[in-house]
Amino acid sequence: MTKQFPPGTYFMQGNQACAEAAIAAGCRFFAGYPITPATEIAEHLANRLPQTHGIAIQMEDELAALSAVIGASWAGAKAMTATSGPGFSLMQENIGYAFMTETPCVIADIQRAGPSTGQATKCAQGDVMQSRWGTHGDYTPIVLSPNSVQEMYSLTIRAFNLAETYRTPVIFLADEIVAHMRERIIIPPSHEIRIVNRKKPRKTDKTFFNTGKTPPMPSVGDGFNVPVTGSTHNKHGHRYTADSVVHRQLVEGLASKINKNANQITNHEDYNTENCEIIIVSYGCTSRAVYETIELAKKKGINAGSIRLKTLWPFPEKAIQTAAKNVKMILVPEMNLRQIFYEVERVVHGATPVLPMNKIGGGEMITPEELLAEIIRGVSNID
Amino acid sequence: MTPKRVDVRVSGLGGQGAVLVGEILGRAAVYDEKYVVQTQSYGAEARGSAARSEVIISDKEIGFPKVRKCDILVAMSQDALNKHLDDLKENGILLVDKNKVRDVPKVKAKVFSIPATEIAETASKSRIYVNTIMLGALTKITGVVSEEAAKEAIVDTVPKETIETNLESFGRGFEFVGSGD
Amino acid sequence: MTEFSIREYLRSMRLPFCTGCGNMTVISCFLKAVHELGYEDLRKFVFCSGIGCAAWIPSPHFKADSIHTTHGRSIPTATGVKLVRPTLNVVVFGGDGDLVGIGLSHLIHATRRNLDITVIMVNNMIYGMTGGQMAPTTPFKAKTTTTPYGNLERPFDATQLIVAAGACYAARWTTFHIDQLRGAMKRALTTKGFAFIEAISQCPTAFGRRVGLKTPKEMLRWFKEESVPVQKARKMTDGDLVGKIVIGDFVCRERPPFTKTVYETIKEAANDTQAS
Numbered sequence: 001m002t003k004q005f006p007p008g009t010y011f012m013q014g015n016q017a018c019a020e021a022a023i024a025a026g027c028r029f030f031a032g033y034p035i036t037p038a039t040e041i042a043e044h045l046a047n048r049l050p051q052t053h054g055i056a057i058q059m060e061d062e063l064a065a066l067s068a069v070i071g072a073s074w075a076g077a078k079a080m081t082a083t084s085g086p087g088f089s090l091m092q093e094n095i096g097y098a099f100m101t102e103t104p105c106v107i108a109d110i111q112r113a114g115p116s117t118g119q120a121t122k123c124a125q126g127d128v129m130q131s132r133w134g135t136h137g138d139y140t141p142i143v144l145s146p147n148s149v150q151e152m153y154s155l156t157i158r159a160f161n162l163a164e165t166y167r168t169p170v171i172f173l174a175d176e177i178v179a180h181m182r183e184r185i186i187i188p189p190s191h192e193i194r195i196v197n198r199k200k201p202r203k204t205d206k207t208f209f210n211t212g213k214t215p216p217m218p219s220v221g222d223g224f225n226v227p228v229t230g231s232t233h234n235k236h237g238h239r240y241t242a243d244s245v246v247h248r249q250l251v252e253g254l255a256s257k258i259n260k261n262a263n264q265i266t267n268h269e270d271y272n273t274e275n276c277e278i279i280i281v282s283y284g285c286t287s288r289a290v291y292e293t294i295e296l297a298k299k300k301g302i303n304a305g306s307i308r309l310k311t312l313w314p315f316p317e318k319a320i321q322t323a324a325k326n327v328k329m330i331l332v333p334e335m336n337l338r339q340i341f342y343e344v345e346r347v348v349h350g351a352t353p354v355l356p357m358n359k360i361g362g363g364e365m366i367t368p369e370e371l372l373a374e375i376i377r378g379v380s381n382i383d
Numbered sequence: 384m385t386p387k388r389v390d391v392r393v394s395g396l397g398g399q400g401a402v403l404v405g406e407i408l409g410r411a412a413v414y415d416e417k418y419v420v421q422t423q424s425y426g427a428e429a430r431g432s433a434a435r436s437e438v439i440i441s442d443k444e445i446g447f448p449k450v451r452k453c454d455i456l457v458a459m460s461q462d463a464l465n466k467h468l469d470d471l472k473e474n475g476i477l478l479v480d481k482n483k484v485r486d487v488p489k490v491k492a493k494v495f496s497i498p499a500t501e502i503a504e505t506a507s508k509s510r511i512y513v514n515t516i517m518l519g520a521l522t523k524i525t526g527v528v529s530e531e532a533a534k535e536a537i538v539d540t541v542p543k544e545t546i547e548t549n550l551e552s553f554g555r556g557f558e559f560v561g562s563g564d
Numbered sequence: 565m566t567e568f569s570i571r572e573y574l575r576s577m578r579l580p581f582c583t584g585c586g587n588m589t590v591i592s593c594f595l596k597a598v599h600e601l602g603y604e605d606l607r608k609f610v611f612c613s614g615i616g617c618a619a620w621i622p623s624p625h626f627k628a629d630s631i632h633t634t635h636g637r638s639i640p641t642a643t644g645v646k647l648v649r650p651t652l653n654v655v656v657f658g659g660d661g662d663l664v665g666i667g668l669s670h671l672i673h674a675t676r677r678n679l680d681i682t683v684i685m686v687n688n689m690i691y692g693m694t695g696g697q698m699a700p701t702t703p704f705k706a707k708t709t710t711t712p713y714g715n716l717e718r719p720f721d722a723t724q725l726i727v728a729a730g731a732c733y734a735a736r737w738t739t740f741h742i743d744q745l746r747g748a749m750k751r752a753l754t755t756k757g758f759a760f761i762e763a764i765s766q767c768p769t770a771f772g773r774r775v776g777l778k779t780p781k782e783m784l785r786w787f788k789e790e791s792v793p794v795q796k797a798r799k800m801t802d803g804d805l806v807g808k809i810v811i812g813d814f815v816c817r818e819r820p821p822f823t824k825t826v827y828e829t830i831k832e833a834a835n836d837t838q839a840s
Contacts, residue, residue, distance in 0.1 A: 009413060010413070011406075011409050011410040011412075011413040011419065011421075011536075028648075029644065029647070029648060031640075031643075031644065050829055050830045050833035050834065051833045051834055051836075051837040052834070053830055053834050054830075055647050055648065055826060055830070057643070057647065057826075059640060059643070059673075060640075060669050060670060060673040061669065063636075063637060063640070063670075064637070064639075064640035064643070064669075064670050064673070065640075067633060067634070067637040067640035067641045067643075067644065067670075068640045068641065068643045068644035068647075069644060070631075070633075070641055070644060071612070071631065071640070071641035071642060071643060071644025071645040071646075071648075072644035072645070072647065072648045073644070074631055074644075074645060075610075075644065075645045075647075075648035075649045075652075076648060076649070077648045079644070093634050093637075094634055094637065097633065097634050121424075121425060177422060177448065180422065180423060181420060181421065181422050181448055182405075182406060182409050182410075182419075182420070182421040182422075183409075183419065183420050183421070184413050184417075184418055184419055218629075219649075220610040220629035220631065220645060220649070220652070221608075221610055221629060221649045221651075221652045222629075223607055224629065225575075225627055225628055225629060226629050226630075227623055227624030227629075227630050227632065228629075228630065228631045228632060229623060229624070229631075229632035230632065230633070230634060231632065237624065238624055239624065239632075285448075288446050288447050288448055289446065289447045290446070291446035291447075292446045292447050363424065365447070365448075365449055367447065367449075367451060368446075368447055369451075
């Protein structure tokens with residue numbers, strides 16, 4: 001028996017919505033380490049998980065936090081951790097491990113201003129490339145980007161579902177503003193929430209890794225005698241640390257498990273894109289300025305539209321390539337010094353000009369007025 | 384009919400409860416079936432640095448969550464007033480804690496001075512209730528949220544053992560401006 | 565009960581250790597201990613190990629579930645396993661570099677929590693797998709590949725550290741003392757709470773030959789001759805103990821195990837919620 005959060009309309013903080021969503025998604029294990037601006041997730045789950053027969057533990061550091069999550073996942077629990085930039089850096093070693101061992105888990109990174117301790121209480125979007133390439137070696141992560149309290153809820157559930165669907169770590173890349181913001185949120189009744197549960201092996205199954213699809217995942221203690229290792233291994237989990245073919249097959253196989261399903265994973269929101277002359281590509285808190293900007297632009301006689309990325313990785317290449325064919329310009333506002341910008345430029349490949357717009361420090365958002373000014377400047381340069 | 388939208392900024396020092404006022408106000412707006420976004424800004428220190436909370440209440444969905452020009456400004460310290468007054472709209476409403484804000488420049492906005500610290504210390508027996516006293520005054524003056532919703536939001540937001548005193552303090556602020564200051 | 569056969573517990577008899585490596589002794593002591601406790605297989609065990617030669621003891625050689633983690637993170641991984649599956653016997657194998665070098669903080673905190681797992685630290689006083697670099701346990705003045713002028717640092721007394729951190733059971737033996745080591749493993753596996761064993765072990769390849777002990781036999785003789793029982797050591801001066809290996813049970817006590825506390829709390833929290 002678990003205590004379901006009663007459905008209804010609430011006024012809730014983003015981090016709390018994330019924590020409640022984790023419980024709704026079936027999360028039964030949280031391990032974390034206090035860090036601004038992610039701490040409320042740990043606090044909320046410390047209170048709520050025991051009520052649902054789940055476990056929340058504060059570990060000695062972020063290295064330990066993600067290790068415990070990985071252990072819990074192999075013991076059969078849906079598990080997550082939450083952190084911010086400095087802790088996210090420490091977690092990179094085990095993000096690689098989780099990827100290599102096909103361990104489903106959710107890592108929430110609530111971005112703040114870095115590098116290093118930076119500005120602990122201030123918002124930024126500087127971890128985008130770290131979420132893509134933070135650990136060593138070649139891999140393909142799934143990274144989600146919420147822009148509202150409602151999405152702190154719905155995308156957390158999706159993060160768990162994707163983690164279990166593809167047996168992979170999923171990074172929930174939020175930011176201080178969305179995480180600390182309070183908004184009206186609708187919690188749906190549990191029967192309306194789609195939950196994906198882990199594929200368990202049959203008694204006779206012997207292959208638990210790199211099967212080309214998502215392999216069944218045994219839990220330790222269930223009698224499968226499964227060896228789990230972050231070293232290169234074959235389909236049974238046995239180490240092959242010198243064989244070139246096994247390594248190639250494993251690393252390419254793990255990447256292709258995600259890449260070949262990119263169409264199912266990537267997700268974006270189109271807004272006013274029909275017949276628009278300018279597209280704004282944005283994500284996270286920065287996207288919140290876009291709707292008002294489009295209204296302001298309309299008053300100036302400029303028809304602007306928006307593509308908002310709800311998944312950053314795999315990168316929604318097709319959506320942007322398609323849009324690029326029909327517009328005069330693409331503007332990429334970010335609270336960093338150009339990260340997604342280069343990715344947009346790469347996929348647009350000269351089809352239309354791509355302009356960056358960047359602002360960092362003090363948690364100051366890019367305002368609709370600033371975005372409008374950039375659009376006007378961009379348009380005048382093109383015309 | 385153009386949708387109604389009100390931008391509120393509550394400012395003070397860390398520990399004065401500016402963020403809590405924003406949270407109660409936002410929750411009340413949800414109870415009034417409005418769209419609402421509340422954000423905050425504070426320093427890394429737990430106490431004493433500048434703190435502010437912003438609430439946007441609207442009949443339609445809200446995009447940009449931060450307040451740029453506010454319709455209502457609540458200032459609970461002189462520094463907070465000096466810092467934020469420029470962002471108050473010309474025809475806006477300004478509420479200050481009279482005991483903390485000595486110097487209010489001449490402005491076109493309507494100004495309400497509430498001796499919130501004094502009321503808190505004498506009637507509510509603790510300075511910590513300054514914020515709900517200001518909230519009571521704000522609710523009465525602006526009607527941005529209903530009195531019932533504000534009270535319900537207080538009950539659902541503050542620690543159990545302080546609900547009664549917070550409700551009383553809210554009433555004191557509400558009554559004070561009602562008596563025609 | 566069936567007669568002990570090491571094959572029953574191993575995936576294969578091909579193990580990757582150097583000739584004369586102390587890991588073979590540790591494996592044999594551990595599996596015998598398990599057998600003597602009545603376990604015919606390792607189904608009720610989960611093994612976690614990090615990086616280094618000792619981490620290869622269970623993974624993947626034991627016929628069991630094993631999680632071979634990143635360097636130093638075996639104990640926090642074991643924490644997640646044990647909390648979710650408290651009825652399993654969770655055992656961590658690791659070397660001195662893994663457990664009191666890179667993973668030291670996790671070892672201390674698991675002890676402090678009284679996490680009910682068994683940690684077996686095979687202390688060969690060197691980073692063996694990488695070819696013989698100085699470890700936090702390397703004796704003072706010993707020459708290694710990274711201390712060509714002799715080790716300038718003092719080694720850790722890991723067992724004392726674990727006693728101070730609050731373990732229910734802590735013991736140190738050497739690979740010379742096989743009966744005592746096996747006995748200690750049995751006590752550790754039946755301890756309700758955190759149990760720690762430090763097995764001083766020989767690495768003839770990366771340590772022995774550099775410090776003038778040319779064969780595994782010479783290293784075992786060193787363990788035999790320099791060992792002092794802990795009761796006797798308590799009456800000796802620091803000066804008398806220089807270069808000695810203190811052996812025996814350091815502590816054996818009862819304290820509430822972590823999973824018990826956690827699950828009692830969950831029960832209360834869940835019941836309170838249902839009642840309200």
